[in-house]
Amino acid sequence: MTERLKILLLLAPALLVIGGLFGGGLLLGLIESFGYMPLLGQTELNLEAYRAIFASQSFWSGLGLSLYISTVSTVIAGGLAIAAALVLRRAFKGRGIIRFLFQINLTVPHLVGAAGILYLFSQSGLFARLAHALGLIGGPSDFPALVFDPLAIGIILQYVWKEVPFIALILLANMQAIGRDYESVARCLGAGPVQVFRHVLLPLILPALFAGSMIIFAFTFGAYEIPALLGETYPAPLPVLAYRAFTDVDLARRPEALAMAMIIAGLATLILAGYAKLFYQRGGING
Amino acid sequence: MSVNLEISGISYRYADQNAPAVERLSLSLEAGQLTSLLGPSGCGKSTVLKMIAGLLKPGEGDIRMDGQSVLALPPEKRRTVLMFQEALLFPYMTVAENIGFGLKMQGMPRSERETRVAEMMSLVQLDDLGARKPAALSGGQQQRAALARALVAAPRLLLLDEPFSNLDATLRIEMRSLLQELQQKTEITTLFVTHDQEEAVTLSDTIALMLRGHLIQEGPPDAFYMRPESREVARFFGSLNFIGGRVEAGHFLSALGRFRLPEVYPDGNGELTFRPENVCLQDMPGDPNSFTARLLSKEFMGSQTRLHLVAADCEFHAFTSPETARDLTEGAAIPIFLPPRTLRVLS
Amino acid sequence: MTARLPIPLRLFLALLICWLMAPLIPLAVWSGSRSWYFPDILPSAYSGRAWSYVFSSVSGVPEGLWQSAFIALSATLLSLLIGLPAGRALGLYKFKGKALFELLILAPLIVPGIAAALGLHMVFLKLGLTGTMAGVVIVHLIPALPYMTLVMASVFAGYNPAAEQQARSLGAGSFQVFRYVTLPAILPGLLTGALFTFLVSWSQYILTLLIGGGRIVTLPLLLFNFASAGRNDITGAISMIYILPGAVLLLIAGRYLTGRNSAADSLRQI
Numbered sequence: 001m002t003e004r005l006k007i008l009l010l011l012a013p014a015l016l017v018i019g020g021l022f023g024g025g026l027l028l029g030l031i032e033s034f035g036y037m038p039l040l041g042q043t044e045l046n047l048e049a050y051r052a053i054f055a056s057q058s059f060w061s062g063l064g065l066s067l068y069i070s071t072v073s074t075v076i077a078g079g080l081a082i083a084a085a086l087v088l089r090r091a092f093k094g095r096g097i098i099r100f101l102f103q104i105n106l107t108v109p110h111l112v113g114a115a116g117i118l119y120l121f122s123q124s125g126l127f128a129r130l131a132h133a134l135g136l137i138g139g140p141s142d143f144p145a146l147v148f149d150p151l152a153i154g155i156i157l158q159y160v161w162k163e164v165p166f167i168a169l170i171l172l173a174n175m176q177a178i179g180r181d182y183e184s185v186a187r188c189l190g191a192g193p194v195q196v197f198r199h200v201l202l203p204l205i206l207p208a209l210f211a212g213s214m215i216i217f218a219f220t221f222g223a224y225e226i227p228a229l230l231g232e233t234y235p236a237p238l239p240v241l242a243y244r245a246f247t248d249v250d251l252a253r254r255p256e257a258l259a260m261a262m263i264i265a266g267l268a269t270l271i272l273a274g275y276a277k278l279f280y281q282r283g284g285i286n287g
Numbered sequence: 288m289s290v291n292l293e294i295s296g297i298s299y300r301y302a303d304q305n306a307p308a309v310e311r312l313s314l315s316l317e318a319g320q321l322t323s324l325l326g327p328s329g330c331g332k333s334t335v336l337k338m339i340a341g342l343l344k345p346g347e348g349d350i351r352m353d354g355q356s357v358l359a360l361p362p363e364k365r366r367t368v369l370m371f372q373e374a375l376l377f378p379y380m381t382v383a384e385n386i387g388f389g390l391k392m393q394g395m396p397r398s399e400r401e402t403r404v405a406e407m408m409s410l411v412q413l414d415d416l417g418a419r420k421p422a423a424l425s426g427g428q429q430q431r432a433a434l435a436r437a438l439v440a441a442p443r444l445l446l447l448d449e450p451f452s453n454l455d456a457t458l459r460i461e462m463r464s465l466l467q468e469l470q471q472k473t474e475i476t477t478l479f480v481t482h483d484q485e486e487a488v489t490l491s492d493t494i495a496l497m498l499r500g501h502l503i504q505e506g507p508p509d510a511f512y513m514r515p516e517s518r519e520v521a522r523f524f525g526s527l528n529f530i531g532g533r534v535e536a537g538h539f540l541s542a543l544g545r546f547r548l549p550e551v552y553p554d555g556n557g558e559l560t561f562r563p564e565n566v567c568l569q570d571m572p573g574d575p576n577s578f579t580a581r582l583l584s585k586e587f588m589g590s591q592t593r594l595h596l597v598a599a600d601c602e603f604h605a606f607t608s609p610e611t612a613r614d615l616t617e618g619a620a621i622p623i624f625l626p627p628r629t630l631r632v633l634s
Numbered sequence: 635m636t637a638r639l640p641i642p643l644r645l646f647l648a649l650l651i652c653w654l655m656a657p658l659i660p661l662a663v664w665s666g667s668r669s670w671y672f673p674d675i676l677p678s679a680y681s682g683r684a685w686s687y688v689f690s691s692v693s694g695v696p697e698g699l700w701q702s703a704f705i706a707l708s709a710t711l712l713s714l715l716i717g718l719p720a721g722r723a724l725g726l727y728k729f730k731g732k733a734l735f736e737l738l739i740l741a742p743l744i745v746p747g748i749a750a751a752l753g754l755h756m757v758f759l760k761l762g763l764t765g766t767m768a769g770v771v772i773v774h775l776i777p778a779l780p781y782m783t784l785v786m787a788s789v790f791a792g793y794n795p796a797a798e799q800q801a802r803s804l805g806a807g808s809f810q811v812f813r814y815v816t817l818p819a820i821l822p823g824l825l826t827g828a829l830f831t832f833l834v835s836w837s838q839y840i841l842t843l844l845i846g847g848g849r850i851v852t853l854p855l856l857l858f859n860f861a862s863a864g865r866n867d868i869t870g871a872i873s874m875i876y877i878l879p880g881a882v883l884l885l886i887a888g889r890y891l892t893g894r895n896s897a898a899d900s901l902r903q904i
Contacts, residue, residue: 007723011735014720014783021776022742022750029753039756080650087647091302092639100884101651107880108658109837111854112873115861116657119664119870124672126660132673140672161657164650181375184342187362188369189389190440195363199388203379215744222746225839225854229861239748243840246752258752265749272744276737 026265033258040251049255059260061235069152069227069237070220073159074213080160081167082209086197088168089175106165110158114229117158121146147230152237154230159220167212174208175201207278214275218268238264289319289474290353290443292339297348299334308334310500311348316493319474321467323487326497327523332480335497336446339478340369352443363392367444368437372452374429376421382432383408383417389440407439410469427458431465438469445470445477452483463490484511484524496520512562518633521560528566528603530559534632538575542599546576547627557632563593565629566605570622577624585612596621658877664870684867688875694856695872702852705767705842706835709774713782713831714824716775721786726795739780747776751844758845765849773845774835782831789823829883836879 034045053059088099105113120126128143137143147154178201186200224239231237236244238260246257294314300307309331316322324332337343339350341362349356357365368389376385387404395403408414411431421429430450437445447466451459467490470477481487487494488508495505504516515521518529532541533556539546541559571577580598592612594605605623615621639647664670665684667677688695723729724736742750751773755764763769793816801815817824839854846852853876861869 003727004729007727007729010719010723013716014739014779015735017716017775017779018738018742021754021772022745023738024757025750025753025776026745027753028757029749032753032756083646084650087639087643090639090643092637098647098651102654104881104884105654105658107833107884108877109854109880111837111839111857111861112661112877113657115857115869115873116659116661118861119660119866120657126675129673129675133675161654165654181371181373182377184337184340184362184369185371185375186377186388186392187342188340188365188367188442188446189436190363190366190392191388192361192363192392195392199392200377203377206379218744218746222748223840224748224843225858229858239746239840242748242752243844246755246844261749261752265745268745268749269741272737272741275740275744276733 026262029258029261029265033255033262035255037251037254049259053256053259058235058241059238062238062241062260063263065152065235066221066237066239069155069159070217073156073163073220074217076156077160077163077167077216078209078213080164081171081212082205084164084168085171085175088172103165103169105162106169108162110162110223111225111229113162114158114226117154117161118147118230121154121157148232150232152227152231155227158226158230159216163216163220167209167216170208170212171205174205178204211275211278214271218271221267222264289476291318292316292444292476292478293351293354294335294339295349295351297335297338297345297350299331299338299343299345307346307500309338309345312497312500312502313348314495314502314505316476316478318476320492321470321477321479321490322493322495323491324478324480324495324497325484325487326482328482330497331500332497333448336369336448336478336480339444340367340446341365342369365444366440366442367446368440368442369446369448370433370437370450372449374421374426374433376424376429376432376436378421380421381417382413382419382421382424385421385432386417386436386439388436393440403439407435411435411465426454427462430454430462434462434466434469438473438475441473442475445475447477447479449481451486452481459486466490496523498523514631515560515633518558518560521631521633526560526562528559528561528563529633530601530603531556532559533557539630539632541601543601544575544578546625546630548630548632549628552632552634555634557634560631560633561603561625561629563604564591564606565626566603567624567626568605568607568611568621569624571624574624576627576630577622579620580623582615582617582619582621584617585615587612594621596623598623658873661870661873664866665874666870667867670866684871687868688871693868694851695853695875698851698853698856699875701767701850702836702854705771705774705850705852706832708767708771709778709835710782710828710832712771712775713778714828717779717782717827718786718824720783721788722790724783724787725790725793739783742776742780743784747773747838748840748844750776751841755844764845765847767850769845770842770850770852773841774838776841777838778831778835781834782827785823785827785830786820789820789827793819829886833880833883 031045033049035042035048036045084102088095088102118125122128123140123143123145128137128140131137131143132139146157182200182204183196186196191199222239224243227237227240228243231240242257242260242264245253245260248254248257292315294312296311296313297309298307298311299309312331312335314324314335324335326332334343338345341357341360345358350358352365376382377388380388383401383404386407387400390400390403404417408417411434413428413431413435416424416428421432424432433450451462454462463486479487479490488511491508493506494508494511496503496511498519504511504520511520511524515524515526521529530541530543532539534540534548534552534554536554537548537551539548539557539559546559569577578598580596580603583595583597583602585595586593587609590609591606592609594607594612594615596603596605638644663677666680666682668679668681668683670677687693691697720739724732724739754773758764758769758773763772797815797819798811801811806814837854838852839858842850842852843855846855853872857869857872857876860872
């Protein structure tokens with residue numbers, strides 16, 4: 001057996017399953033988004049669904065909301081993660097236990113976090129009660145709307161809560177791999193601590209930061225359950241709109257659901273391309 | 288420009304180790320000199336460099352440059368540049384940007400910076416490579432760029448931590464002479480850390496030998512061959528022969544005989560050491576420093592042959608030319624002469 | 635030298651850790667409360683009501699628990715069977731098109747599952763897979779298999795296959811080589827990978843909802859329903875059960891997590 005054949009045999013099952021389920025699913029979804037619905041006797045392909053969603057106000061506000069949630073969550077989580085990684089890489093007493101606590105919520109499912117955020121930040125939640133106890137508010141309605149709110153604060157809080165440890169641990173691993181010698185060299189060459197961060201450490205960890213941020217951006221852009229639980233009914237982000245259209249009693253709305261799903265997938269594919277560029281085509285590490 | 292450096296009684300202990308990496312070490316460097324800090328790996332020499340550079344804070348002791356303590360200064364204010372074993376060029380910058388990094392941190396305007404960088408690049412023979420990324424450079428070129436980056440900002444002190452040990456032999460020799468040339472031209476006080484005694488001997492004005500966190504001996508390179516101060520030093524520099532005995536009235540008494548000594552040692556027990564290359568296979572009748580030994584074995588080592596000899600139950604080694612060694616058979620009796628000026632007694 | 639952190643940094647860390655723990659606190663308190671009305675900071679009455687409800691069959695939680703576990707175990711096992719050989723190929727060999735294949739494996743971890751699942755729905759409907767455990771297990775492979783494959787690839791990247799040749803030359807057959815040489819060497823990585831893959835499936839919501847079509851009701855679906863119905867005490871109790879496997883995993887594999895890029899890498903699936 002030649003090595004090529006052996007490799008092919010080892011890979012074939014995974015190739016078939018992933019290609020079939022994931023690739024096949026996307027392909028079928030694309031066809032369906034063009035109006036192909038044999039169950040309804042509809043076999044001609046057209047762009048009706050895309051025309052319909054592009055003409056709808058709720059699609060554009062949903063897209064805007066999705067982009068807004070993903071961007072804000074990613075930026076805040078990224079910033080906090082950098083700060084957390086910078087502190088956690090230092091040697092200090094009790095670092096082991098702090099690091100352990102820090103990674104606990106990595107294994108807590110998103111939905112649990114969402115429910116917790118709900119009970120913390122809703123107008124009758126724990127923080128509202130604390131505010132009342134401190135005499136800051138008179139009743140629940142005086143507490144600012146932080147969940148089911150137009151600024152999607154509850155959703156963003158949940159994503160930031162879940163993703164800070166995720167990015168921070170990636171950065172921490174990256175910083176450990178880089179070591180401290182580059183920074184030592186820069187210090188000796190006359191760079192102060194802030195300059196070292198700005199000119200040396202940040203450019204060095206930038207690829208890892210981008211990689212982690214891209215993953216989070218794509219995830220938050222395509223997630224359904226968090227906005228479904230913590231978001232306003234209108235406007236709703238794209239995945240929620242897609243799910244609603246898919247389960248609409250009017251079967252004719254299904255191509256619209258698929259069209260929105262394809263737009264989500266399209267953006268994620270762009271991100272994937274960026275991710276691939278970062279890791280496969282860099283000649284050396286150019287930040 | 289050059290400063291003298293005075294280290295007095297510094298110690299350092301890493302958190303995860305019981306024994307201190309450096310213990311009450313004192314050392315002084317004269318302005319403009321190149322000193323090697325020599326020692327086996329793990330002896331604490333890199334820790335010393337990092338303390339001088341300000342990257343580690345000594346637990347005790349003081350470090351002074353031109354008489355002024357620098358302990359309170361952060362690394363970026365000390366103007367002591369450290370060069371590591373790896374070139375550690377910032378991978379996302381061009382070679383020219385790397386070399387100009389220190390000047391940029393000092394806030395030097397771009398045009399002036401570019402002139403200085405260009406001058407430095409031609410000095411280290413990297414003229415046309417400024418626009419490249421470090422990854423496109425060979426190992427030797429990377430180290431030259433790192434050297435240029437270290438020197439361009441005119442540091443008060445150049446600290447080198449085995450900077451050439453990753454290079455192959457020819458490149459290493461080339462880099463050594465480049466370093467020597469630049470060091471003499473700029474007269475920067477330089478401390479060069481190495482585990483390679485040959486490198487230390489060929490490169491430096493002064494050698495400081497460090498073992499297990501302590502400074503053992505300091506002096507000009509030849510002193511380590513001629514006048515080792517302890518068995519450890521003698522061993523580190525390749526002296527293989529140690530004969531037990533005692534000093535009495537200017538002579539060394541041992542099982543091998545009563546040897547004349549080149550200088551006066553106080554009476555008492557001691558150990559006679561002599562280098563294998565100084566052993567003469569020569570008959571000197573009547574000289575107290577001559578005796579007869581039996582050849583146990585010989586080992587061809589290329590340019591010379593090592594003889595394993597025994598006399599009066601004392602084993603020792605001698606080097607001779609392969610030509611001479613060819614005629615010697617194992618078990619043969621060989622006349623030995625130990626010239627008095629090559630003998631040293633260790634107490 | 636280990637020192638204490640400066641006060642501002644300690645404050646930052648303390649706040650961060652509190653923030654990471656905070657959402658779990660009301661959930662735990664709710665699960666044991668009987669009445670907890672605004673503006674009480676603590677419940678005015680405690681009871682095990684939510685817990686006994688959760689463990690009764692009317693709640694659907696025991697059924698959901700068992701379905702979640704069955705689906706996650708099946709998806710993990712299938713991922714292991716398919717992902718182990720693929721991980722070996724990716725970890726041990728260099729070959730033409732490897733980068734492309736890696737990209738294909740990576741894609742389902744970045745492109746949201748909702749897109750592929752919506753597309754698959756029609757075919758699953760035709761095949762009678764919607765609303766069945768089998769259908770849900772299969773669709774869970776979309777995030778689970780790539781994850782397992784990547785973990786196994788990194789395990790095999792640190793594995794020296796020369797030991798297998800050595801065993802071969804000493805007379806071991808190919809099964810014996812796997813049993814006595816390969817398996818012991820990769821076992822720690824394999825178990826960690828399997829635990830994480832289990833969690834990936836355990837945490838799926840939208841894939842189960844779409845393909846299970848409301849007939850397969852796993853824990854997250856129950857959690858979502860009770861949370862949106864405002865049953866805070868039951869939501870709290872289910873949450874406590876739901877985070878249990880993750881907590882166990884963290885205790886077992888916690889030390890593999892820090893500094894291990896690949897393991898942390900796909901935890902966002904959870």
